[in-house]
Amino acid sequence: MTTDRTMTIREMCEAFDVTPRTLRFYEAKELLHPRRDGQKRLFSKRDRARLKLILRGKRFGFSLEEIRQLLDLYHMDDSQETQLRKTYALAETHLAEMEAQRDELNEAIAELKDQMAWGARRLKELAPDRAAG
Amino acid sequence: MTTDRTMTIREMCEAFDVTPRTLRFYEAKELLHPRRDGQKRLFSKRDRARLKLILRGKRFGFSLEEIRQLLDLYHMDDSQETQLRKTYALAETHLAEMEAQRDELNEAIAELKDQMAWGARRLKELAPDRAAG
DNA sequence: CGTTACGTTTACGTTCACGTCATCTTTCCT
């Protein structure tokens, strides 16, 4: 028995700190596909996994449309070989992008640290008693 | 003699692959402060460094307003100790954010690689002759 | 049996980050 309780929209909002509008918007954009109990949306474990990926993608600066593509990558089910192959190729592209971004981020971090070291030295000169940091 | 030739707006656009509108917009938002020769904007080496940081920040998903704050970090000149100390504190915050983002990005990369490995196995099953990748 | 709480759809409003005219100067070239 996998923990596959479905959640209401309200529960989702609290769990992920988003608004109902956002979840409905993502559904309209076909990033989420919650099932229905009559009118009401029911979010499964799968939906939660997808939302997690969506929010992460956003933090990395991807657009919702880019994220929509990416979501299928975590989704490579038993589809046709042609489709699977296409998806795999797309994944390679995105992987390269993410690795490039990571490298650039590391560079940025290093530069910022340099700047901070400079600032720390200046602060030390100005007030040798109470150090910086 | 440091290579400190000033550039026109057109030259900047070609060098950084942005439009004139973008540069004027950044100036309006006080992210850039090019000098003037009469009406015309003149972009110094310093402006180019700032623009590079701006574009990088955007790729990391920061808003222009956040970037505007960040820019001062690469800028800690001989200001008052109070100001310098404030800037340093802000830098620490941003550094932490960037490191968190890097860690998350590494995690995301690892997960994506996992998924791709799964896909590669499936592809191999489907067509043992021509491998994936 | 009313009302409170949670959910729905529809539709217009808003912010950010520019794009796209329209309309001037300034400058350089022939």
Place this chain on the structure above:
DNA sequence: AGGAAAGATGACGTGAACGTAAACGTAACG
């Protein structure tokens, strides 16, 4: 002198990603 090229300043338009308000359904609670 005349005209193209580059740059400037408004001002309005646009796509993405939601916010917000209106109007409605329904299920439980006192």
